[in-house]
Amino acid sequence: MAYLERTSETMGHGVVAARSVREIADTPQARTQRHGQHHVVFYEGDAAERIYELQDGIVMLYKLLPDGRRQVVEILTRGMIFGTAGGPRYDVSAETLTPVRLAVHERREVDASAVLQSHVAKCLMAQMEGLHEHAMLLGRKSAMERVASYFMRMVPNRGGEGCAGPVSEACDPHDLVLNMTRQEIADYLGLTIETVSRVISELKRRGVIRLERQDRIHVTRVCGLCQLTGIH
Amino acid sequence: MAYLERTSETMGHGVVAARSVREIADTPQARTQRHGQHHVVFYEGDAAERIYELQDGIVMLYKLLPDGRRQVVEILTRGMIFGTAGGPRYDVSAETLTPVRLAVHERREVDASAVLQSHVAKCLMAQMEGLHEHAMLLGRKSAMERVASYFMRMVPNRGGEGCAGPVSEACDPHDLVLNMTRQEIADYLGLTIETVSRVISELKRRGVIRLERQDRIHVTRVCGLCQLTGIH
DNA sequence: CGACATTTTGACCTAATTCAAGCATCGTGG
DNA sequence: CCACGATGCTTGAATTAGGTCAAAATGTCG
Secondary structure, eight states, rough: TTTOOOHHHHHSSSOOOOOOSSSOOOOOSSSSEOOOTOOOEOOSBBBBOEEEEEEEEEEEEEEEEESOOOEEEEEOOOEEEEEEOOSSSSSEEEEEEOEEEEEEEHHHHHHOHHHHHHHHHHHHHHEEEEEHHHHHHHHOOHHHHHHHHHHHHTTTTOOSSSOOOSSSSSSSSEEOOSOOHHHHHHHHSSSSSHHHHHHHHHHHHHHSEEEEEEEEESSHHHHHHHHSSEEE | OOTTTTGOOOSSSSSOOOGGGGGOOSSSOEEEEEEOOEEEEEOOBOOOOOEEEEEEEEEEEEEEEETTEEEEEEOTTTEEEEEOOOSSSSSSEESSSSEEEEEEEEEEHHHHOHHHHHHHHHHHHHHHHHHHHHHHHHHHHHHHHHHHHHHHHHHTTOSSTTOOOOOSHHHHGEEOOOOOOOOOOHHHHHOOOHHHHHHHHHHHHTTTTEHHHHHHHHEOOOOHHHHHOOOO
């Protein structure tokens, strides 16, 4: 557990003390990997020999159809796990969206360690809820609801059910950074790039958001955005 | 099974958790529950106090939006686990599609047992792949591809990638039972009931399937159906 | 048999896609 | 520092897959 658990010094936002360690040591336990943006950690179909915990940064998991259609199935943030597999091969590809720091465990290590498995179970239980939510989004929400939900994901204390008060403190503006291209967003939301763009423009038009830059969004009215997610 | 089955069927989606099955026994280990068809094991929003393993039968997990839109997020078969939660409440409702036999574990039992957690981890890793596959279906496949994929799920040794040979032994016909109404299928596939019906009619017209009954399908050409799933 | 529920079919409509330009934005090298 | 491609983003017009609404048909069961 010690190695999967985030140590207090790393809890802060990407502080990183000088320790220019690429691999802390050859601990039989976890080792740490670092990767830059747009690095593919593994491909769908690769032998599933390692399990990863994301210590810092963002990773996306996606699947491809032979004709090139892509679906981003999960977006992972700090503390989440990936690389788990039911069979001998990965069912998705994993690609970094930002520079990342990963804790890496050999599959057999995990198979042999009750502590690790316990941790994996806990993480997967939580992550599964995200997948359920995403299935609802993909199967039943309109383009506007999908984009609004996507933005709300990135607002801390996002109005999950208990967003109640429409004019309360939750209504103050909020800034967020996308870390994804329009194409990646589209592939995550099950839309085309054009539709994503159009919906964003519509949100600007309605005064709900403002674009500081392509990938930096100022949410003028968080509650207004939340109202558009379909969960109210 | 007979007792109290009514209780939780008090309608009102998710609102009140009227379960009172908890007093069956105080077995520290797993106990077994049986339920008939269309029984709701728990509602979205209920306190997540138990984890279930499906020993026999079929269960579906679904989420609802406040306006009534429903998305079936997972269909569970023998050996699969449900009722896991990241937080204190279930994020989905669980309803039986057939009579079922369930192994029930108190949440705290699981929290205290390395063996159980190990088992849960294993199951969730496998089930997660199903959710990924489903996200691909919901986000990127056409109505025809969705229905074809849905039917293929129920063909044993379904052509997952290695379906290669188009005229091989895999091409022989196959019978399957749906266990779901058109509405349930539609809610699983992210379509309307009319679209599901139309696609099924189209498959009949093309001679790929034949309806023995509403819920019994004879797949005349398994390979033909497989070709329509989008994975080739 | 007859009443109800589910499924199918038809006609029409709309949200989202597709195709095709135009625009920003950004990094590079002159 | 600015011109220049390159890349990614936005916008418009036309198309379409799937949804909606409204019967009709089929199945189910007392």
